[in-house]
Amino acid sequence: MSLLETQGVTKAFGGIQALNSCSISVEQGSITGLIGPNGSGKTTLFNVMTGYERVDGGQIRFEGRAITNASPDKVFRLGMGRTFQLTRVFPRLTVLENMHVAAQRNDLKGLFSRWSSTHEQRRALELLDFVGLTKHKNLPAGNLSYGQKKLLEFAFVLIAEPRVILLDEPAGGVNPTMINYLTSRIRALNERGVTFLIVEHNMEFVMGLCSRIMVMHRGTKIAEGTPVEVRANPAVLEAYLGD
Amino acid sequence: MKILKMVGVLALLACAIIFPQVFTDPTVTTIGVFTLIFAAVATGWNILGGYSGYISLGHIAYFGIGAYAMAIFCLHWNIPGGYEPFSLVPLAAVIAAVVSIPLGWIALRVRRHTFIVITIAMFFIMQLLAYNLIWLTNGSTGLGLPLPVSWGGYFYNYPFYYAALILLVIATLVSWWIRNSKFGLGLLAIRDDEDRALGLGVKTGASKLAAFVIAAFFAGAAGAIYAYFVESIYPATIFDPNFDVAVVLMVFLGGLGTLPGPILGALILEPLQQYLNLQYGEAGYNLIILGGIFLLVMLLLPRGILPTLQDMWTKYRSMREQESPLQAEGGIVITALPGVGRSTAGRAESAPTAIAPNQNEPGEGINV
Numbered sequence: 001m002s003l004l005e006t007q008g009v010t011k012a013f014g015g016i017q018a019l020n021s022c023s024i025s026v027e028q029g030s031i032t033g034l035i036g037p038n039g040s041g042k043t044t045l046f047n048v049m050t051g052y053e054r055v056d057g058g059q060i061r062f063e064g065r066a067i068t069n070a071s072p073d074k075v076f077r078l079g080m081g082r083t084f085q086l087t088r089v090f091p092r093l094t095v096l097e098n099m100h101v102a103a104q105r106n107d108l109k110g111l112f113s114r115w116s117s118t119h120e121q122r123r124a125l126e127l128l129d130f131v132g133l134t135k136h137k138n139l140p141a142g143n144l145s146y147g148q149k150k151l152l153e154f155a156f157v158l159i160a161e162p163r164v165i166l167l168d169e170p171a172g173g174v175n176p177t178m179i180n181y182l183t184s185r186i187r188a189l190n191e192r193g194v195t196f197l198i199v200e201h202n203m204e205f206v207m208g209l210c211s212r213i214m215v216m217h218r219g220t221k222i223a224e225g226t227p228v229e230v231r232a233n234p235a236v237l238e239a240y241l242g243d
Numbered sequence: 244m245k246i247l248k249m250v251g252v253l254a255l256l257a258c259a260i261i262f263p264q265v266f267t268d269p270t271v272t273t274i275g276v277f278t279l280i281f282a283a284v285a286t287g288w289n290i291l292g293g294y295s296g297y298i299s300l301g302h303i304a305y306f307g308i309g310a311y312a313m314a315i316f317c318l319h320w321n322i323p324g325g326y327e328p329f330s331l332v333p334l335a336a337v338i339a340a341v342v343s344i345p346l347g348w349i350a351l352r353v354r355r356h357t358f359i360v361i362t363i364a365m366f367f368i369m370q371l372l373a374y375n376l377i378w379l380t381n382g383s384t385g386l387g388l389p390l391p392v393s394w395g396g397y398f399y400n401y402p403f404y405y406a407a408l409i410l411l412v413i414a415t416l417v418s419w420w421i422r423n424s425k426f427g428l429g430l431l432a433i434r435d436d437e438d439r440a441l442g443l444g445v446k447t448g449a450s451k452l453a454a455f456v457i458a459a460f461f462a463g464a465a466g467a468i469y470a471y472f473v474e475s476i477y478p479a480t481i482f483d484p485n486f487d488v489a490v491v492l493m494v495f496l497g498g499l500g501t502l503p504g505p506i507l508g509a510l511i512l513e514p515l516q517q518y519l520n521l522q523y524g525e526a527g528y529n530l531i532i533l534g535g536i537f538l539l540v541m542l543l544l545p546r547g548i549l550p551t552l553q554d555m556w557t558k559y560r561s562m563r564e565q566e567s568p569l570q571a572e573g574g575i576v577i578t579a580l581p582g583v584g585r586s587t588a589g590r591a592e593s594a595p596t597a598i599a600p601n602q603n604e605p606g607e608g609i610n611v
């Protein structure tokens with residue numbers, strides 16, 4: 001079943017056509033990779049799917065429900081979390097406070113009671129443990145190293161228990177040990193039923209982790225398949241090496 | 244530690260209660276009343292400016308609305324001087340809060356510098372309205388408030404002093420409660436990265452507006468007490484841009500976004516301002532001296548008193564920790580991976596994973 005799909009999504013910034021009738025479909029329970037040369041529209045696609053940019057045309061569906069142009073908070077509450085290419089944590093909040101921001105409460109009473117409720121606190125500590133940041137829990141998040149910030153962003157997205165997570169270059173600028181660690185975390189979550197869509201330039205990482213790979217070029221999907229199929233596809237080589 | 248804090252707070256409160264009984268000189272208690280009034284405005288303002296990071300330079304507009312609401316109600320209902328006008332303070336505050344809803348909704352559509360400019364513009368619009376809605380405000384002739392004729396001598400300031408103290412206590416409690424609530428955490432997240440907060444399900448629009456209105460509510464209540472205390476109000480003396488600047492500086496001086504910061508700032512700044520006014524006001528040196536003090540503060544304590552002290556304390560503690568040899572640390576070594584649960588079937592996680600040493604980048608977290 002397709003969990004997340006776009007149909008003919010179009011987005012232009014001035015004269016630049018960032019997305020050109022782009023249609024993709026992410027299978028439930030998969031780890032899908034999204035690759036393509038710089039400027040091919042991967043991040044823009046993420047932005048329109050998560051509500052950060054409005055589309056000029058086309059449809060976006062999540063679990064069969066239309067979420068085209070929904071606001072980012074709504075998309076997140078529906079169960080779609082994301083991380084950013086340039087990691088975005090809350091630098092002046094502590095690591096633990098960062099975790100609690102994403103813990104959802106919908107009733108007014110919940111909003112005006114303490115943010116550190118027992119249940120949420122346990123969950124936050126569990127997740128910090130999961131990404132190995134427990135010992136830094138009282139540090140301002142701005143003091144973490146780059147890789148640790150990536151892990152924190154990953155962890156606080158998890159607290160809302162999203163069914164699909166969009167990772168934008170999770171391995172970019174992170175040392176190899178950390179990449180292995182992240183791979184293991186993604187696999188562990190995937191076994192528990194979380195779907196992943198990952199934009200990444202590190203081919204080793206993508207090819208090793210993803211069961212399916214989609215290739216984008218000039219704002220549209222040009223190829224899709226298993227890592228082996230994609231690697232053998234001449235259109236992909238052409239996109240990367242130039243026509 | 245918690246008990247110690249509680250005792251400290253109660254002791255401070257006791258000092259504030261006893262203060263006018265010890266220093267009975269009306270000159271001193273008058274400064275006390277002004278200080279408490281502005282401490283309450285600053286504490287309310289900090290919920291917006293400090294927590295959510297939206298620096299409003301126009302919240303004295305709501306102070307003025309509260310003041311005018313108070314005066315108009317007293318005139319309209321023929322309220323005599325005495326304790327009764329104090330019962331109108333909540334009503335005046337609600338009026339200010341209600342007016343702030345549409346204005347806040349408009350102003351909060353923009354961010355940072357633009358937001359500041361819009362709030363200043365709204366402040367001057369309010370001032371102009373006070374000048375020109377003559378049927379309501381009596382224009383530049385101003386409005387008078389009832390005189391509490393039965394109060395005399397040093398007693399005169401007491402009711403105002405305690406009314407302002409109660410307001411400050413309420414503002415502080417609300418600020419403390421918000422700081423510890425989910426709503427407050429959302430505001431802090433907005434301060435750090437608004438779009439990111441929105442993407443994590445924080446209802447940023449409603450949260451910002453709520454903070455804006457709460458700040459306006461306390462400004463309005465303070466304005467009402469102020470109006471009754473000074474007895475006659477004019478557009479120029481109530482919608483005074485100097486008040487706006489003073490309130491914001493109090494918060495910055497004490498510590499933006501901290502709970503006691505605004506009170507500390509008001510305690511230092513307001514008496515100083517009053518003193519300089521009395522001593523050097525005639526020659527006009529007071530503002531020059533005040534300006535000089537601000538320059539010094541900007542140079543020496545750009546983040547405010549409390550955060551600077553906190554930093555020094557943290558530095559001192561970490562220096563002491565570094566002296567003990569046991570604290571040398573490499574990286575985090577994760578041997579077991581609890582919390583992963585069910586999946587342990589020969590995945591990469593079975594091998595111990597080491598994470599590189601933590602490279603702290605000092606100062607990175609400070610982006611005021």
